[in-house]
Amino acid sequence: MTKITGNCDLLINNVHLATMDPDVDSHYGEILNAAVVIHEGIIQWLGSSDQLPDNLQPEKTINGQGQWLTPGLIDCHTHLVYAGDRSREFEQRLEGVSYSEIARQGGGIMSTVNATRQCSLDQLIEQSRPRLEALISEGVTTVEIKSGYGLNLETELKILKAARELEQQYPVRIEKTFLGAHTLPPEYSGKADEYIQTVCEEMLPVVAEEKLASSVDVFCENIAFNLQQTEQVFQKAKNLGLRVKLHAEQLSDSQGTQLATRYKALSVDHLEYLGDEGVNALENSTTVATLLPGAFYFLRETRLPPIDKLRASGIPMALATDLNPGTSPLASLRLMMNMGCTLFGLTPSEALAGVTRNAARAVGLQDKMGIIRAGYQADLALWPVQNPASLAATLNGEKPSLTVFEGRVLQSMTRSMNR
Ligand SMILES: [Zn+2]
Incomplete structure (x- = not known):
């Protein structure tokens, strides 16, 4: 894990991660009760919420309320x-x-x-x-x-x-x-x-x-x-x-x-x-x-x-x-x-x-995106589902409650579609 201290742009806390990282040994690369720290559009740190550094000073914090976070x-x-x-x-x-x-x-x-x-x-x-x-x-x-x-x-x-x-x-x-x-x-x-x-x-x-x-x-x-x-x-x-x-x-x-x-x-x-x-x-x-x-x-x-x-x-x-x-x-x-x-x-x-x-x-971008990993692009989607299998199993109108694109938060429904 990358060491982090001090300022960062965005902290997403209280989420379950489906990192899709093959180095995390499970189907979805799960990390439960987790947090992700983002700075300058890049994922700086991820891990269990209880391991978050005390001195972290995020510009913005999002409470994910136990939802599942996947790569964009x-x-x-x-x-x-x-x-x-x-x-x-x-x-x-x-x-x-x-x-x-x-x-x-x-x-x-x-x-x-x-x-x-x-x-x-x-x-x-x-x-x-x-x-x-x-x-x-x-x-x-x-x-x-x-x-x-x-x-x-x-x-x-x-x-x-x-x-x-x-x-x-x-x-x-x-x-x-x-x-x-x-x-x-x-x-x-x-x-x-x-x-x-x-x-x-x-x-x-x-x-x-x-x-x-x-x-x-x-x-x-x-x-x-x-x-x-x-x-x-x-x-x-x-x-x-x-x-x-x-x-x-x-x-x-x-x-x-x-x-x-x-x-x-x-x-x-x-x-x-x-x-x-x-x-x-x-x-x-x-x-x-x-x-x-x-x-x-x-x-x-x-x-x-x-x-x-x-x-x-x-x-x-x-x-x-x-x-x-x-x-x-x-x-x-x-x-x-x-x-x-x-x-x-x-x-x-x-x-x-x-x-x-x-x-x-x-698309030749596997070194930058497609998994949630430190050093990768902060492109993420937060889903109001209880299990990541829902994303394939059901089409009940679940949309991401928020999407993060290059570190910027786009709120669902009310969000502006323009950059
Ligand atoms: Zn075609």
Whole structure:
């Protein structure tokens, strides 16, 4: 434990900690009847309340009244910046209209691309706001946002700029990912290799130059881009000093996971069709397996990701919303924790690790956040629950009674959403 004396900005006392620190030997890394001391945005000390130094002089003290304190939640895979609405399509599908007919009428992903291309930066920010606010209201302090509904340079940049603008307006950290290789735009129909060339030579250098993203993602799938095209994007990203991640094995085993681990990907995401070779590749890598139960649920898929094998191999599993208009319009990380347990068979502590410790790893921030530990960022959420398993087990409207972002306290309900 770090030694502390004297002044500090914030003391949170009389709480139970779910530190999620693997060095604390229990499911949730629990410390009961505990306190956390925060100074200059960093966790300075934590431990049993009765070991608090006598001479501590906090600027502000919060009595946690026996509630549970967790790390701030991290949604490590979203597409939350987009324009338009696809609920009419949802309705049509349930009325029996086929996917291909909907696509022929201009529906599907292209309707989102068209709406996103047509709106201004300000309109895009306005439309994305409620989704980000919904996540923040659930104790989310870090969100990954991907581009990918522009599919041309101008609109891809607009999406990433909207994400950057949102980060300036809200108490949340936004990790931006360039997903130009999301799907083939109609202008390049039948010319996927040419589009990948455009992504690599015209889009990626600008994204890197303007520092609009720290990672690059590709949708590697039989309906999107193949292994060779994926590798071209990864190679270019690597040359530009950007990290990579991958939408992999969602609808088939394309072996994208093996490729991604060779490029030291932060994460591979979806994984319903992940085979044994993919599991082996992950076991010998630092890449996180990110599970997206919202898309599995919304598409009414039946093939489950190989959770038992991932668990047995000790591969870190993250959970995320995949928040997007077509296949996971579900802005609730708590719902994903619940679905991770009910649909995929995670335990509640695995679900919480999936949105804290392992999600931090999936965005490359595992040395700064995702656990409650001295020296880490003071991003925290205080929950009015009697047991941390509640966070995955129940959806009874429990919101954090307060969230701490970079050491600053944001009160629930009445708190200002602005920084
Ligand atoms: Zn996705």
